[in-house]
C-alpha cells in the first residue's frame with residue numbers, strides 16, 4: 301500500500317532502540333548496522349519511526365547476517381503497514397461494531413483525524429481485522445475459560461446471505477453463551493457439506509468436554525439429516541423466529557382474505573355522500589366520483605350555511621362518518637402480530653357502536669336533557685379502546701385524516717342540543 305505523504309507533513313519523530321542487545325547466537329553485544337525509516341498514520345497525527353537495526357559484530361556468527369529490529373516497533377504497527385494499531389482498531393471497531401460503510405469510515409477518518417486512506421486500503425485493513433477477530437473468537441483457551449461454568453451447550457446452525465448473489469454463509473452459534481463458534485461460506489451447500497460443519501461443531505463440543513443438549517435450526521433438509529447423523533440422541537428443535545415467520549404467511553393470507561370480505565360488505569359510501577351533498581345543494585367533489593375504498597377522502601364538511609345550521613351540521617357528521625369508514629377500509633398498516641384485517645374489523649366495530657350510541661341517545665334524548673347522555677360518548681371512549689401503542693401507531697394514519705367516531709358523537713350531541721332548544 302504505497303502512500304504519498306504531502307511535502308509539508310509535520311511528522312513526530314520516534315526513535316526506537318533494540319533493548320536486548322545480546323546476540324541471540326553468541327551473546328556478544330550487538331552493534332547498530334542500519335536504520336529503517338517508516339512513516340505512519342496514528343490517531344495522534346503522522347509519525348516517523350526511526351528503527352535502529354542491530355546485528356552481531358562477529359562475521360563468523362550466524363547473528364551477523366540476521367539483523368534485529370527494535371522490540372517496540374511491532375507494538376506500534378505491523379510490518380509494512382501505513383497505519384498504526386490505534387487507527388487499525390478504530391477502523392475495525394467502526395466497521396464491526398457500528399456497521400459503518402467504507403465511505404463513511406473514510407470520511408470520518410479524514411474529517412476527525414486528517415487521515416486520508418483509499419477505499420481499497422480501508423477494505424484491506426477491515427479484512428485483516430476480521431481475520432484477527434475470527435482467530436481470537438476461536439482461541440481454544442479463551443473458549444475454555446468462557447465455557448468453564450457451562451454444563452450443557454445449545455447449538456444452532458443457519459445459512460445467511462450477507463450480500464445478494466454471494467455464497468451463503470453458514471454460521472454455527474452456541475446459544476447459552478451467545479457466541480458464534482464458527483462460520484463458513486459454502487459455495488454448494490450439499491447435505492454432505494452441511495454435515496461436515498455439524499461434525500466440526502461436534503468436535504468443538506468434544507474438545508470443550510461439553511454435552512450438546514439441544515440443536516435449533518429452521519429445519520431445512522440438510523440440517524435435519526446432518527444433525528440426525530452426527531447427534532442421533534440430541535433433540536432438534538424448530539427456531540422460534542423461523543417458526544413465527546413461517547406461521548405469519550398463512551395468517552397474513554387469511555387476514556387479507558378477511559379484508560376483501562369486509563370491503564365487499566361495507567359499501568355504498570358514495571351513495572350516502574352524494575345524497576347528503578345533494579341535500580346541501582352542492583355537487584359531489586370530483587374525488588368522490590369513483591367509489592370504493594381507493595377513493596381519497598377529501599370531504600370534511602360540506603359547504604357551510606346553505607341550509608339551516610342543524611341539517612347542515614348533521615349532514616357534515618354523516619360525511620365525517622363516511623370519511624372515517626373509508627379511512628378504515630384504506631388502512632393497510634400492520635403485520636403478522638397485528639394483522640391489518642383484525643384492526644379493520646375492530647375499527648369498523650367501533651364505528652358501528654358509535655352510531656348505535658347515537659341512535660340510542662337520540663331515542664332517550666327527546667325525553668331527557670341530552671347533556672347528561674352525551675359525555676359518555678366523548679373521546680374517553682375512544683382512548684379506552686386503544687389496546688396497544690403499536691396498534692395506535694398503525695391506525696394513526698387513518699385516524700389523523702378521518703374523524704374519530706367519538707368526536708363525531710360529540711358533534712351529534714351538540715346538534716341534538718341545539719335542535720332540542722329550538
Ligand SMILES: [Zn+2]
Pocket residue numbers: 323324325326327328356357358361362363364
Ligand atoms: Zn553473535
